[in-house]
Amino acid sequence: MKKPLTALLCLAVLSVPAIAGNAFVDAEDSIEYRQAAFQLIRHNVGDIAAMVKGEINYDAARVNKRATALATLTTLPWEAFSVPGADKGGNAKAAIWQNLADFTSRSEKLIADAATLKVAADSNDQAEVRKAFGNFARNCKACHDQYKE
Ligand code: HEC
Numbered sequence: 614m615k616k617p618l619t620a621l622l623c624l625a626v627l628s629v630p631a632i633a634g635n636a637f638v639d640a641e642d643s644i645e646y647r648q649a650a651f652q653l654i655r656h657n658v659g660d661i662a663a664m665v666k667g668e669i670n671y672d673a674a675r676v677n678k679r680a681t682a683l684a685t686l687t688t689l690p691w692e693a694f695s696v697p698g699a700d701k702g703g704n705a706k707a708a709i710w711q712n713l714a715d716f717t718s719r720s721e722k723l724i725a726d727a728a729t730l731k732v733a734a735d736s737n738d739q740a741e742v743r744k745a746f747g748n749f750a751r752n753c754k755a756c757h758d759q760y761k762e
Pocket of ligand 1: 649651706723756
């Protein structure tokens with residue numbers, strides 16, 4: 614009977630969602646999630662930036678790997694802003710919830726520009742990648758200036 618018990622305990626640990634419709638136990642959990650997502654975005658952006666700036670050799674396969682990751686990663690943080698209480702904590706400004714339509718449209722633009730970056734990476738055209746990356750990266754500071762402490 615040892616095995617079923619272990620399986621049950623694992624399930625108890627893994628089945629955390631307590632808030633209907635999402636993956637978070639509470640607001641703090643959702644803040645941790647969105648910050649973790651942003652950190653992954655930062656690492657992938659930083660690597661492409663280093664190549665685009667010529668700090669390291671340009672490697673098309675590596676750019677493609679980063680762009681592929683970013684196309685998904687940029688879709689992740691946003692649901693973690695709609696959990697009750699998620700406005701208290703982290704470095705998110707209250708302005709987000711006062712201008713939710715604007716914040717959401719900025720997040721959608723980031724996702725769309727990441728998709729364009731992925732298309733550019735697939736084309737293997739370095740000039741296209743540079744252009745798409747420039748457009749993509751502009752979204753970060755623009756949103757942070759308004760909505761991040
Ligand atoms: C639509 C708005 C928006 C866009 C676009 C955006 N961010 Fe953010 N970012 C935020 C907010 C809000 C926070 C604060 C989150 C928190 O503390 O809960 C944040 C936090 C971060 C953090 C800190 C995470 C931590 O550990 O506390 C990093 C790193 C980051 N963003 C990187 C980026 C990069 C890189 C881009 C562009 C590719 C980007 N962000 C685009 C809104 C945005």
